[in-house]
Amino acid sequence: MSAEGMEYDAGDIMVLEGREAVRKRPGMYVGSTRQRGLHHLVSEVVGRAVNEVLAGRAGSVDVTLLSDGGVRVADDGVGDGDSYGADLEAELTSFGVGSGFSGRRTAVVGPFSVGLFVVNALSSRLTAEGTRWAKEYERGVEADPPAIAGAARGNGTTISFWPDAEIFETTWCSFALLAERFRQLAFLNRGLTISLTDERPADGVRAVLFRFPDGVRDFAAALDAEAGGTTDLDVIGFEREDPRMAGTMEVALRWSDSPAPIRGFVNSIATREGGTHVDGFRAGVAAAVTAYARERAGAAAPDLDACADRIVEGLTAVVSVKLDQPELLGATRQLLGNAAVRICVEEAVREHLHDWFATHPEQAARIVDDHVTRAVRRD
Template sequence: MTESGNPSQPPNVQECTSSHIQVLEGREAVRRRPGMYIGSTGERGLHQLVYEVVSYGVDEHLAGHADNIDVTITADGGIRVADNGRALPLDTEEPTGKPTVERELSELSFGSKTRTGYWVSGGLSGLGLCVVNALSSRLTVEIHRDGQRWTQAYEEGTPITPLMRNEETSGHGTAITFLPDAGIFETTRYSFATLSERLRELAFLNGGLAVSLTDERPERPERSVRYHYTDGLRAYVAHLNPSPRSLVHSPAIAFQSENQDETISVQVAMQWNACSTGGFHSFANSTRTHEGGAHEEGFRTSLTSLVNDYARRQGALSADDEAITAEAVHKGLTAAVSVKLTHPVFEGSTRTRLSHPEAGAYVQEVVRRHLTDWLDRNQNEAAAIIRHILSTSTGRGKW
């Protein structure tokens, strides 16, 4: 104890009060702590910038206003993302007097107020454009709307020009061109292969959306890919099951459904393969959920239960036979489940596990209803599937 009776303290230690707490807002918060918003400042975070801008175009597609997204790696190593949606709004917001597009690109608290439609493509809750802007050394937004082309330029998230009206145009949509800040990222070199894989995945997950990627960097010949799948997840499963001779049935089973409140939609595609261990791919709001979650658990539970019910109804299992295990049901199965939610709940900031009981229950209901109907209507294929499953189950006889 000190002479005054207070506990002893190290010398030169100041009392911490609210006046010593630094509150970071807007672009400064993002630039000071980028990992909180995009996961890392390495290659993962660098590519996440692209996905955040692309997610805006995907939202426009889901709302029924866009069917094309073009991504370009520009000659200087930057990125340009253009969509043919409605375009970012131009009206002036009161009381700030700023155009809505400027607030969308510079205020962290603003994005969630301006989005319409599904808004479920997997971005940062409407904040993605603002985060990308803050982490770019320069960014230009180009808007084709109401018969005019509009542009505005930014540096490190701060506007350096007003929103300017240019020539007349008959087009519609938004194009954002940005150069990631080399002072923030460990590398600013984009991988064509990484971007291509993710953009193809997005095209599979959003049937009817065309997505292209072009590389204009001078050190290599220009190359370009375009992805467009009208069959969506069914095409994805066919892509994952490339050997037709080993398929138990063809084509893949596919179905989709949306709940009455239009808050949850489910897409499922699945196909058994006799020569493969299979694989399960789950997504929530177009983001791969590597750790699964409620939607994956709902699918697996429903599938095992209904396969057993169907096998008993068809006489493949007697009343005394043990139930087919989940391991046997899923052996050789390639499946993809994609849910789109207006208010998703994830575990942790990585968004790789979905914690959403309502989604799990709805997936379970949809799988039981639609897959039971498919098995009843396709009895030859259903019999082949049951034979395959029984053959993988130890000690089962032939059916």
């Protein structure tokens, strides 16, 4: 192509803003126009409701896949009384409002947060309802002024939306994939109750409800069972806040005869590439176990430093941190980079395991005999 044919000026530049930009390039905001992007829309609306629970303003979240292809997400929070909620209106109509991280007490449900504005723009229809009001949008544009909906129907807020078939290649959500993500959220956020109901099957409605009082302890036990573990060793777990990392950690682990991979999470997002929280966990476990093995064996203790990494291989574990300012690295933002987290998690794991070994000598001896000895023999 000649240079003359490549000439352009300011008149050739197209500037897209707001809902027009989102609808023109939806993949930039939700990653895909296939089912993955569809689930991202669901995650954004569910995330708002889940965070109402985590903030103490609600107790449960109910998600329904409607027979006409819509998705309804309801919480039982305080709602907005007789007037349309200004905060919710801003999230639905202003780009960037309500998106991104906003502290350790906020769960990000999707792979990244883009806010309700994007959901609204990519839905053919969206309704928001409070106890005495209702409002409707069509492809991100307000359809009617706020309307009084009549007698109060209970507390909370309900958002229903219908993904735009002009944008998405499919508007069929996967019940199984959404159920697995909601189950994970309930494990990672103790006290959260979340249900998923599917009204689409011709043979009848199907529904699941998730609530796990012991949080990540329940998660580690479930992962071990799913991996085929049969051990009777306890699930060891603890929670700690540490101002040095500006956040909290929840850790659960079990030595297993059929261990599952160590699972790391940051603000409820899976960090599949690991990061400083997982590195700190591994170092803390290795330090605690080798110290106990040396105390137990005395002068006869083998050289454990060379096999410290293999000591951790026999574990099923969950390491969940919730941070004010998480530093997620990499193209897919699945690697935690906060340096302080490694130090804090390593120290907490080492101290907690040291205390647990001291108070559970029989199980501690089994761990050393079965897992540490095996690691040494492989060296």
